[in-house]
Amino acid sequence: MDRESKQRADILFQQYPILKQAYGLSQQLRRIYDKTTVKEIAYTKLARWYNDVQNTGLKQFSTVISTMQINYKTILNYFDNRSTNASAESFNVKIKAFRAQFRGVRGIDFFLYRLTKLYA
Known part of the structure; x- marks a missing residue:
């Protein structure tokens, strides 16, 4: 100081x-x-x-x-x-933002596929 x-x-x-x-x-x-x-x-x-x-x-x-x-x-x-657990919380925020961007998820398999392509 x-x-x-x-x-x-x-x-x-x-x-x-x-x-x-x-x-x-x-x-x-x-x-x-x-x-x-x-x-x-x-x-x-x-x-x-x-x-x-x-x-x-x-x-x-x-x-x-x-x-x-x-x-x-x-x-x-x-x-x-x-x-x-800050990294896990950060990843959860990214998933929620991704899901909100598409206004909901209809196909879980496709959602998981897109998620792994974007964040893996």
Whole structure:
């Protein structure tokens, strides 16, 4: 962060301490994902982060907290080999766009044939 940005952040955080708290929590979560490589350690760090968020009482993190509660096993799988399902999601979007382009599919075999020719 350059000097001017730091000054602006300091002024903003002085005026709105809740923003400083929220920023700190978001940076803490980012560091967990960036630096942690062992699943068990990530589980512990995420649990501590979760407790920190609950202790602050910030309702703005409620969506993140509920997502983590529901999907914590899947989230922890990221730390096994640091991969996500982003490529699969991207491919699904391409399939939906292709299907929408033709206003529906009548022949499944032909659709699959065209799909394999375009994206294989």
